[in-house]
Amino acid sequence: MTLNPSPLNLSRSGGCTLTGALSVTTHVRDAITIIHGPKGCTHHNFSLLHATAVENERVSLPDIISTGLSESDIIFGGEGALRQTLNKAALQNCSVIFVLSTCLVETIGDDVAAVCHGSYRIPVIQIPTAGFLGGTFQNGVNNALNAIADTAEPCPKALCVNIIGEKNLEYEVEENYAEVCRLLGAIGIPVNVRFLRDCSMGDISRLGAARLNILRDGEVWAVGERLRYRFDTPYIPSFPVGFAGTIRFIEEVAGCFGVNCARVVHEEKNLQKEILTEFEDIAGTSVSFDPAGVASGTFPVAREIAGHFGITIDPGSLTVPLQLSPPVGTNGVRHMLHRWRRAIHA
């Protein structure tokens, strides 16, 4: 692909705010999402969500309605089409309607907020998106999470955590969550709300009950801050990554709840030792990493793990695969090592 590397254009490949917001709103079970724009935009995103759902063995598909703007709507304005679609959607059995706009609508200047403020049978929440005119994919995710968080009210705190900003389009999303749950379970802390993955609006209303938020990674930092401001909930800035990071994660969570975690840390270190033994056949090799498309946080973890095995990192040697995001927890490292071993012995 052709990308301009100048600093002004860093977000040229940042994706679409609409897709980012949809990856969140379509996980609210009792909601309908309206996309105000041409139906092609909705098809693109529906097809993408469908592909991701099939890969994650999710059977049900989200309800997304396109206002289906045509050439004449673009010339004369699409607000009427949005109003008509909202009126019809409000007759359906749902708790909330999310309205997302596209770059085309932003360009023609439809007043989406005014239409959304009309009187409808159920709440209508406009999520700030505008395709690429609204920023990047991650802006769309954060805008959606913040807008939906604003629907929840403060409530009494309980002994639990929220998981914030899981990457719903990530192939390993469930495995990553399972790994975090394993660690939380070991120190006796349950999950309150996965904000936002496969939730109802009722679930989301309990958002303020958690005593700690665990962010997926630094990209949802703004959401963590918003939740701290609204519900006075502190946060841990990332899922656990790498061996040392996993131990640190256990200690931080336990510290927040005043739980003694010495035994859990000891057991986790033993598990990590077992993994080092399991993969000792790759020790002393020489590898390289392909940086294309990989998050910067992945490299420190890869270097840490390579260091445990005395693996030399040499740009001219065999390339081993890396995940887009850093491997989560001890078991994430294990998955990564299986892929390394396959490449090394290929």
Place this chain on the structure above:
Amino acid sequence: MPECENPLWPCAMTGAAACLAGFEGVTVVIHGSSGCYYYPATLLHAPLQGTFLLENDVIFGSEQRLHEVLDGLSGCGKKIAVVMTCVPAILGEDIRSMLRDYDVVLVDSPGFSGDVEVGYKKALSALVPAIDAETPGINIDGVCLFDPFSTGNVRETIRLLGNASVPVGTIFCSDHLGKVRHAAAYTVGTNRDFSSGVGEWVGGTLGFEEIKATMTKVSSIFPYADPDPVFKEIEREDERIVRACDKFLRRFDPPQTLIFAGFSYATFAAYTLKHYLDAEVLYIGSRNEPGAASPKAGCVQGFSRVKDLIRHYNPDLVIGSSFEQSVDPKPAFVGLTPPVRGIVKLAPHPVTGISGSLSFIENVLNACMDRGK
């Protein structure tokens, strides 16, 4: 255009990209945002370029950015084709003037201008295909990268024409760009939904009856053509299909079937199921406008209508895409329409030709028999 719940068919921009990217010697530039770029790039599995517009490009004009990308691609030795997306199409820029110093093909097919077929036709028209009286043989058309069966269709149709001793002209749209303006005078089709309109139409290749009719006509046009090997193969394979279907009908009822596909493939599926399995086609939900009026066929482009039809008819067999497959796990399912997700698909199976019919019936019988397990 009325609102549409979960639209199932791509836009014109995707169709244009699918047409152009099929030609060797063309570099396709999607003039729009990264969001518009990623969908065709991932769907078509073809190398595409993009201008990846940002807000500043919209406010101050996209000319500089477009030139930047085109300059970066100059010297690649390929013809550059610029495909317009929705936002640049309505900015009011004089795009032709912006491109006057570049040797590029401009395709004005923003998403809102129609569906995938519209963009495909616009893009092909922009390449100005032409017949060259010196080019022997027959063109093959209806080939679109968007169709997961397109590679198989090309190979199968080349095989059939080869068996009939007829050379292949230009393949629309899966060929070298240089052949677009040197097409043969006659054309056979693999999928009428993506017909090229180039050359005199000889016939299609979907199903045995259509192949026989086409080959008969081919032999009347080309004195050197010998369709007998194709006719003999059809006779042999037809017997195999009849035998397999007859065996199926000894134990099972004919499947009551719902079909969701482009109209061309849908009519092929309906005819084949009726002919060999005495199947009842409950309804054809055509992704595009049905070519012939029928109470049992209509244009179905939204997922809610698909769900309604499947729940209403409660079919034994669903032919369609993995969208339809996701509605209800109970009916047998055969993938004929993109997208077909959730399976590994490496071999180039065709829908057209003799192998296409064999493959289709094989999939139907296996799916229907597996359903009972």
